[in-house]
Amino acid sequence: MEKRVLVLNLDHSPVAVVSPQKAIVLLMLEKANCLSVYELLQIRTVSRSFEYPAVICLNNYKNIPFRGVLLNRVNLFRRDRGECQYCGSRRQLTIDHVIPRSKGGKSNWTNLTTACHRCNVLKGDKSPEQAGLTIQTQPFKPTLAHFLSEYAERQAEEWLPFLNSRLVQ
Ligand SMILES: [Zn+2]
The missing domain is CATH 1.10.30.50 (DNA Binding (I), subunit A)
Structure with missing residues (x-):
């Protein structure tokens, strides 16, 4: 399976996960810098090959819209x-x-x-209190960083140094 690329904002908070093709475009347009690569992988085109980015950092806040975690x-x-x-x-x-x-x-x-x-x-149609139920965790909106570090089975080892300190935004 194709490995995905973690995109960090200027302040190093994760903002998106993109395809390697998209990451290469951002790097070639100098809209992002590469912070970490998948060492044993390469991306090949007809004319040349590239290091396979694992984590890139945007040079500008506005290059990519914030995507967050899809609610489904x-x-x-x-x-x-x-x-x-x-x-x-x-x-x-x-x-x-x-x-x-x-x-x-x-x-x-x-x-x-x-x-x-x-x-x-x-x-039914009641609040938890009215129904005599206690909610264990108040529902919260997960940040992308939180979600990636806690749950994503597709996360890569290369991402971990960039996720750990970013559970709360
Ligand atoms: Zn239950």
Whole structure:
């Protein structure tokens, strides 16, 4: 599988994960510097070959739009470690609106949590307190750095020095 490239902003906070082709373009346009390479790999084109970047750093904040972590079912379950946030069950997982939609609750990182089918039915159209449930972790919006260091199975060893100190932004 093709290895991906971690993109850091000027302040070294991770902003994106891109294809090696995209990274090469950024490097050739001098919009980014290469900080780390995959040592045993090369990228070949018809006319030449390049070192395969693992981590690049942007020279300007505006070169790439911030992408963050996509809010979807898989990523939400990952954030919550595949556990119902009310009872800890790992079975029949669903997505729960902590503040119900009918009460104006939004579908965003800070109002969605992982709940098993049983707790979701029990909770129904109520707040956790009204339903007598305690939420284990308040839903939060993960930063890309947090997500990459905690969950991404596609992360590369070469990225680790750039992720560890960046869990909170
Ligand atoms: Zn549950």
